[in-house]
Amino acid sequence: MSDNARYPLSVSLLHWLLALLVFLNFALGYLLDDEESLLAAHKLIGAWILLLALARAANKMRLRKRLPASLNPPGSWPYLAEKWAHGLLYLCMLGVPLLGWLKTNAAGHAVTLFPGLDLPALAATNRSLSHWFGGMHESLAALFALFIGLHVAAALWHRISHPGLGQARMLPMRGVKR
Numbered sequence: 001m002s003d004n005a006r007y008p009l010s011v012s013l014l015h016w017l018l019a020l021l022v023f024l025n026f027a028l029g030y031l032l033d034d035e036e037s038l039l040a041a042h043k044l045i046g047a048w049i050l051l052l053a054l055a056r057a058a059n060k061m062r063l064r065k066r067l068p069a070s071l072n073p074p075g076s077w078p079y080l081a082e083k084w085a086h087g088l089l090y091l092c093m094l095g096v097p098l099l100g101w102l103k104t105n106a107a108g109h110a111v112t113l114f115p116g117l118d119l120p121a122l123a124a125t126n127r128s129l130s131h132w133f134g135g136m137h138e139s140l141a142a143l144f145a146l147f148i149g150l151h152v153a154a155a156l157w158h159r160i161s162h163p164g165l166g167q168a169r170m171l172p173m174r175g176v177k178r
Contacts, residue, residue, distance in 0.1 A: 005068050005169060012172040014056040018093065021049050026145060040112075043104060047113050050097035057090060068169055071162050085151060092144035099137035106130035 007015070028042040060067070072079035101111045102123045107130040110118035123129060159168070 007068060007170050008063050008066055009172055010059050011063060011067070012170050014052060014059060015170055016172065018049060018052055018056060021045055021052070025049060029141065043100065043111055046097040046100045047111050047119060050094060050101070053090070053093035071158055085147065085154070088147050089151060092140060092147060096137060096141050096144055099133050099140060103130050103133035103137050106133055
């Protein structure tokens with residue numbers, strides 16, 4: 001596969017770093033009901049997901065002319081589904097942590113990016129608003145998990161239907177075949 005069929009290294013690294021953080025935060029979020037002590041880690045990782053998702057979107061825009069073309073024919077339903085799916089994934093990467101930030105602020109707490117560096121408050125303390133933001137955070141996270149599952153299924157389908165391409169284009173290592 002030629003180098004121009006691969007994603008630039010910065011796009012690939014941000015993709016996999018975010019995938020790892022999102023997976024970790026889903027696991028932490030799932031465990032929160034039984035282990036409240038994980039909440040600080042969940043909020044910290046969520047803040048980094050938001051920051052890195054913004055960096056990823058900016059990086060993707062910066063490199064848009066160097067990104068490989070879609071494997072789907074332009075105008076086809078798989079092409080349109082791919083564009084919608086990527087848009088929804090970005091919406092969730094930004095929306096889920098943003099709703100968590102709002103929920104946390106409305107509960108009267110700060111969101112920390114580094115020890116000693118809190119993000120600014122986006123909402124005043126309001127218990128009912130905190131519950132509403134929390135419900136929205138959980139609902140969008142559930143949709144995000146569904147979209148990720150569909151994204152992984154599509155990547156596997158491309159791996160099978162386009163041997164030598166598929167998700168290998170997003171792997172950060174050169175020379176990875178299958």
